[in-house]
Amino acid sequence: MADQLDVLAVGNAIVDVITTQSDEFLADNGIPKGSMRLISAEHAAALYARMGPGREISGGSAANTTAGVAALGGRAGFIGRVTDDQLGRVFQHDIRAVGVDYRTAPMVGAVPTAQCLIVVSPDAQRTMSTFLGSCQELDEADIDEARVAAARVTYLEGYLWDPPAPIRALKKAIAIAHAADRTVAMTLSDVFCVAGHRADFLGLMRDGSLDLVFANENEAMALFETDDIQVAIDGLAAIVPLAVVTRSAKGAVVVQGAERHSVPIQPAARVLDTTGAGDLFAAGFLAGFTSGRDLRESAVMGTIAAAEVIEHYGARPEADLQARVRAVLG
Amino acid sequence: MADQLDVLAVGNAIVDVITTQSDEFLADNGIPKGSMRLISAEHAAALYARMGPGREISGGSAANTTAGVAALGGRAGFIGRVTDDQLGRVFQHDIRAVGVDYRTAPMVGAVPTAQCLIVVSPDAQRTMSTFLGSCQELDEADIDEARVAAARVTYLEGYLWDPPAPIRALKKAIAIAHAADRTVAMTLSDVFCVAGHRADFLGLMRDGSLDLVFANENEAMALFETDDIQVAIDGLAAIVPLAVVTRSAKGAVVVQGAERHSVPIQPAARVLDTTGAGDLFAAGFLAGFTSGRDLRESAVMGTIAAAEVIEHYGARPEADLQARVRAVLG
Numbered sequence: 001m002a003d004q005l006d007v008l009a010v011g012n013a014i015v016d017v018i019t020t021q022s023d024e025f026l027a028d029n030g031i032p033k034g035s036m037r038l039i040s041a042e043h044a045a046a047l048y049a050r051m052g053p054g055r056e057i058s059g060g061s062a063a064n065t066t067a068g069v070a071a072l073g074g075r076a077g078f079i080g081r082v083t084d085d086q087l088g089r090v091f092q093h094d095i096r097a098v099g100v101d102y103r104t105a106p107m108v109g110a111v112p113t114a115q116c117l118i119v120v121s122p123d124a125q126r127t128m129s130t131f132l133g134s135c136q137e138l139d140e141a142d143i144d145e146a147r148v149a150a151a152r153v154t155y156l157e158g159y160l161w162d163p164p165a166p167i168r169a170l171k172k173a174i175a176i177a178h179a180a181d182r183t184v185a186m187t188l189s190d191v192f193c194v195a196g197h198r199a200d201f202l203g204l205m206r207d208g209s210l211d212l213v214f215a216n217e218n219e220a221m222a223l224f225e226t227d228d229i230q231v232a233i234d235g236l237a238a239i240v241p242l243a244v245v246t247r248s249a250k251g252a253v254v255v256q257g258a259e260r261h262s263v264p265i266q267p268a269a270r271v272l273d274t275t276g277a278g279d280l281f282a283a284g285f286l287a288g289f290t291s292g293r294d295l296r297e298s299a300v301m302g303t304i305a306a307a308e309v310i311e312h313y314g315a316r317p318e319a320d321l322q323a324r325v326r327a328v329l330g
Numbered sequence: 331m332a333d334q335l336d337v338l339a340v341g342n343a344i345v346d347v348i349t350t351q352s353d354e355f356l357a358d359n360g361i362p363k364g365s366m367r368l369i370s371a372e373h374a375a376a377l378y379a380r381m382g383p384g385r386e387i388s389g390g391s392a393a394n395t396t397a398g399v400a401a402l403g404g405r406a407g408f409i410g411r412v413t414d415d416q417l418g419r420v421f422q423h424d425i426r427a428v429g430v431d432y433r434t435a436p437m438v439g440a441v442p443t444a445q446c447l448i449v450v451s452p453d454a455q456r457t458m459s460t461f462l463g464s465c466q467e468l469d470e471a472d473i474d475e476a477r478v479a480a481a482r483v484t485y486l487e488g489y490l491w492d493p494p495a496p497i498r499a500l501k502k503a504i505a506i507a508h509a510a511d512r513t514v515a516m517t518l519s520d521v522f523c524v525a526g527h528r529a530d531f532l533g534l535m536r537d538g539s540l541d542l543v544f545a546n547e548n549e550a551m552a553l554f555e556t557d558d559i560q561v562a563i564d565g566l567a568a569i570v571p572l573a574v575v576t577r578s579a580k581g582a583v584v585v586q587g588a589e590r591h592s593v594p595i596q597p598a599a600r601v602l603d604t605t606g607a608g609d610l611f612a613a614g615f616l617a618g619f620t621s622g623r624d625l626r627e628s629a630v631m632g633t634i635a636a637a638e639v640i641e642h643y644g645a646r647p648e649a650d651l652q653a654r655v656r657a658v659l660g
Contacts, residue, residue: 020648048423049423051423051427052427052428053388053397053423053424053425053427053428053646054420054423054424054427055385055386055387055643055644056385056386056387056420057385057386058383067383085415085416086415086416086417086442087416090384090386093378093379093381093383093384094383094384095383097381097382097383097384098382098383112416113416313385314385316383318350
C-alpha cells in the first residue's frame with residue numbers, strides 16, 4: 001500500500017516555550033524541579049510573565065516521536081489538534097516540514113493552541129508547565145480509519161488518556177488497528193499520569209489493547225506501586241507482549257516474556273536540555289522495530305536518537321540521525 | 331533622574347523564525363544569500379511553507395540592540411509596534427524579560443506582528459526575508475516626549491525610515507532629543523535601505539540631526555557611492571561628529587573628525603549564526619559610550635557583544651556579557 005505509515009501517533013499538539021533559569025527560579029515559584037504539571041491559561045500567563053526570554057519550538061511528546069521516526073527514514077503520521085492561531089500554524093508547519101503526515105483540522109475559536117513552558121536548569125534537567133489548550137479537544141472524528149488501519153504501529157500518548165473525548169479517540173484507534181491486525185503501542189508519559197489512570201492502564205494491558213508499552217522506570221514502578229524496578233519489569237512482562245523501560249543514565253531494558261535485553265546509553269557530545277529524551281528513545285526504537293531490526297538493535301537506535309536531542313534546545317532532532325545510526329550499527 | 335535611560339531605541343518589533351537550510355534552498359527559491367528582502371504576507375506564507383522546521387526567537391535590529399545594552403548593565407528602552415496576537419505577546423514578553431523598558435501599545439486588528447524568516451546557511455551566514463506587519467504602523471503618538479528627553483542616547487533604526495508615519499515618528503524623536511541636549515544615533519541598517527534613502531540619510535547628517543552613525547562598510551560605501559572604504563570613512567568624518575564602521579572579519583573603525591580608532595574582532599567560541607552581529611556591536615558600543623568608556627574601549631565592547639551573539643541561534647545575547655567585558659577590559 002503506497003501510503004502505508006510505519007508509525008501513526010495520536011497525541012497532544014504543543015508548542016514549547018523554552019527558557020533557561022536558575023534553580024532558585026523554580027524554588028521561588030514553588031515548582032518541583034523535573035516535574036510536569038498541568039496549568040490553567042491564567043497560571044500560564046502569570047508564570048510566563050516571570051520567565052526569562054524564550055524560544056518557541058514545536059513539541060508534544062508523541063509529535064516529537066513522529067519527528068524522530070521521520071528523521072530516521074521511517075514513514076510517520078500524527079493526529080492531534082491545534083487551533084487556527086499563530087502558534088497552531090507554527091506547529092503545523094514544523095511537523096509537516098520534517099516529513100510527518102499531519103492532517104488534523106485545526107479548531108477555530110477562543111481556546112488557543114497548547115503551550116508548554118519549559119524551564120531548563122543549569123544541569124540540563126527540564127521542568128514543564130503545560131497549558132493544554134485545544135489539544136485535548138481531540139475526538140473520535142479525528143481518527144481516520146483508513147490511515148490507522150494501514151499503519152504498522154499506532155502509537156498512543158498516555159497524556160491524552162484523561163478527558164472523555166480523547167479517551168474515546170484513543171479507544172477508536174485501538175479498535176481499528178487491531179481489526180486490521182496492526183500493532184498498538186502506548187507511552188505511559190508521566191508518573192502522575194500513571195498515578196491518575198493506573199487501573200485503566202493496567203486494564204489496557206490485561207485486556208490485550210496494547211501490544212507494546214514504553215515507560216521510564218519511575219512510571220513502571222508507579223504502575224505496580226513498587227519501588228523495586230525488577231518487580232515492575234516482571235509485572236510488565238506478565239501483562240504486555242513487549243515493553244521497553246528507559247532508565248536514564250542506566251540505559252534501557254527491552255522486556256519480552258522471559259527475555260530481557262539491556263542496552264547502555266550512547267554518549268552525547270554535550271548535555272544541554274534533556275527535554276524529549278524519552279520521546280526520541282521511542283522514535284529510535286519504533287523506527288528500528290518497523291524496519292525489521294531486532295529488539296536489541298531497535299533499543300540501540302532509541303539510545304542514539306535520545307543522545308542527539310539532549311545536545312541542543314528543543315525536543316526534535318537537528319542532526320543527521322541516520323548517519324549516527326550507520327556509525328553505530330553499520 | 332531615576333527613570334533616565336542610557337539608550338532608548340526606536341525600531342521594528344519583529345519575531346524571527348530561524349531555520350537552517352542548504353545553499354541550494356536559497357538558489358531554488360531565487361533568494362540572494364546574505365540579503366535582507368521585504369516580502370508580502372502572501373510571499374511570506376509561501377516561503378514559510380517551503381522552509382524546514384523553525385525556532386521562533388524575538389528579534390528586530392534596534393530591539394536586539396536594546397537587549398544587548400540591558401545585558402551589559404545599561405538602562406535600555408524600546409519603542410516599536412506589535413499586534414495583540416500570539417507573536418506580539420512573545421515579542422513583548424521577551425524584551426521585557428531582559429529588562430528593557432517597553433511600553434508601546436499593541437495594535438488590535440488584522441495586520442499581524444512582523445516576522446523575519448531567517449535562513450541560516452552551513453557557513454553561518456544569514457539571509458532574511460521580512461514581512462513587516464504592524465511594526466511599520468508606528469506613528470508620532472508612540473514617541474513619548476518625557477522618555478526621549480530623559481534618554482542619554484536616542485537610537486534610530488534606519489529600516490524604519492521608509493513609510494511616512496514612522497519617518498514622522500523618527501523626526502519627532504530627533505527634535506525632542508536635541509531640544510533636551512541629548513545624543514541622537516542612527517544605524518543605516520542595510521545597503522538597500524541606504525540606496526533607497528541616500529539623500530535623506532546624507533541630509534540628516536549634514537543638517538545636524540544625527541550625532542552618531544553606525545554603518546557596516548557596505549552601507550558606508552553605498553552612502554557615498556564609492557567602492558573605496560577610505561573615501562566612505564572620510565566622507566562620514568566630514569558630515570557627522572561620530573561614526574562607527576563595522577568591517578566584518580576586519581573589526582571596526584571609530585571615526586571622529588581626524589581621529590580613527592581601529593579595533594580587531596574578538597574570537598568567538600564557534601560561529602553558528604551571524605544574525606544580530608551588527609545589532610550587538612551597536613549595543614556594546616552604546617553601553618560603553620553611555621557608561622563613560624572612551625571610544626576605543628566602547629568599540630571593544632561592541633566586538634565582545636558581537637562575538638557572543640554569533641555563537642548561538644538567535645540575535646539576542648544568551649551568555650553573561652558583563653563577565654566577558656570584565657575578562658577583556660577589566
